[in-house]
Amino acid sequence: MFYHSLYSDWNHGNAHFLRGIVKELQKRGHDVEVYEPEGGWSMKNLLKDHGAEKLDEFRQYYPSLNPQFYNPEKKLNYGNILGGADLVIVHEWNEPELISEIGKQKEKYGFKLLFHDTHHRAVSDEKSMSKYDFSHFDGALVFGDVIKNIYLEKKWVDKVWTWHEAADADFFSPNRDEEKEGDLVWIGNWGDNERTEELMEFLVEPVKELGIKAKVYGVRYPEKAKKALEEAGIEYGGYLPNYKVPEVFAKYKVTIHVPRRPYVQMLPGIPTIRPFEALSCGIPLICSPWNDAEHLFTPGEDYLIAKDGNDMGYKIAEVLKSPHLAKSLSDNGRKTILERHTCAHRVDGLEMILQELGIPDEKIFPIHNKSLEA
Secondary structure (H helix, E strand, C coil): CCCCCCCCCCCCHHHHHHHHHHHHHHCCCCCCEEEECCCHHHHHHHHHHCCCCCCCHHHCCCCCCCEEEECCCCCHHHHHHHHCEEEEEEEEECCCHHHHHHHHHHHHHCCEEEEEEEECCHHHHHHHHHHCCCCCCCEEEEHHHHHHHHHHHHCCCCCEECCCEEEEECCCCCCCCCCEEEEEEEEEECCCCHHHHHHHHHHHHHHHCCCCCCCECCCCCHHHHHHHHHHEEECCCCCCCCHHHHHHHHCCCEEEEEHHHHHHHCCCCCCHHHHHHHHHHHCCCCCCCCCCCCCCCCCCCCECCCCCHHHHHHHHHHHCCCCCHHHHHHHHHHHHHHCCEEHHHHHHHHHHHHEEEEEECHHHHHHHHHHHCC
16 A cells, blocks of 8 residues: 555544545555555644654554555566555555556556545546546545546546545444543644634634633644634644544534535535544544535434534534534534444445456455465
């Protein structure tokens, strides 16, 4: 697997899912090697802001994950890296040159090759997609039907499968009995002005109006955003490592999800990783409007939808004053994750894709195969 980073989740929301998938593959007996570039953007920012001790902390939380670094300026030893591989997955947050170069090695080493897309650029920045050379790829894993349809319409690759993100449900698990430190927590990056107005309407103003105790975590907050939080009485917690999210959710009564504009307007049905995390941890969730076009969840049961800022304030107050409503949302959300949206479910889906690609069953199901031999 070639990923931007497993180590760092600084402004890298996919890290949760990528880590969970690697863990699940390892659990099923696969030999998984993950390669990430030295000096990658997310890692560079993590080290600059928080130092190398965050890498030690990562190893404590994920002892089985040990990504290998390569120098992106040098030509890779593809024989060593790809020589014994049955499957290679290349994530979209890689340079077009690397994607092209790995594709050229496919015939020589005989592996199956998949592209993994977890970004909205297929609809928001089609020009950048033209830089990718998919001519040697067996297919693409994309995180929503709307993206899948675009890939097929544009004929970028022959085969495309919807492969939604999901929760590492063992790790992101409920702890609702812990003593609460506050009422509302929001975890997300401000970034890029893609939802500034929405955050003011659905987060800052309702909290200010209600006068509740709230805290926000994330990076890339401009001074203007920090000032707005301060004026609303919201504490700003800065960067929060993704593996600390379950611990933080346990200390608050409710959270919200405010999707970025490209997801709401152009990508109906794609929720990003945040709702999966909240529902998996059993914290009651209220969302600003987004269209669950692929019926991943049940709005009104797994989470509530606020139609505008006033409605958000009303629904936050309802959850805070009704333990029955809070527990119902908590239980239903967790149940839906366990039934349909864990990393184990996604690896089940990947196994079916690998069968379709013609990889032998003994390689797809190594533990099952070993037990038969025994």
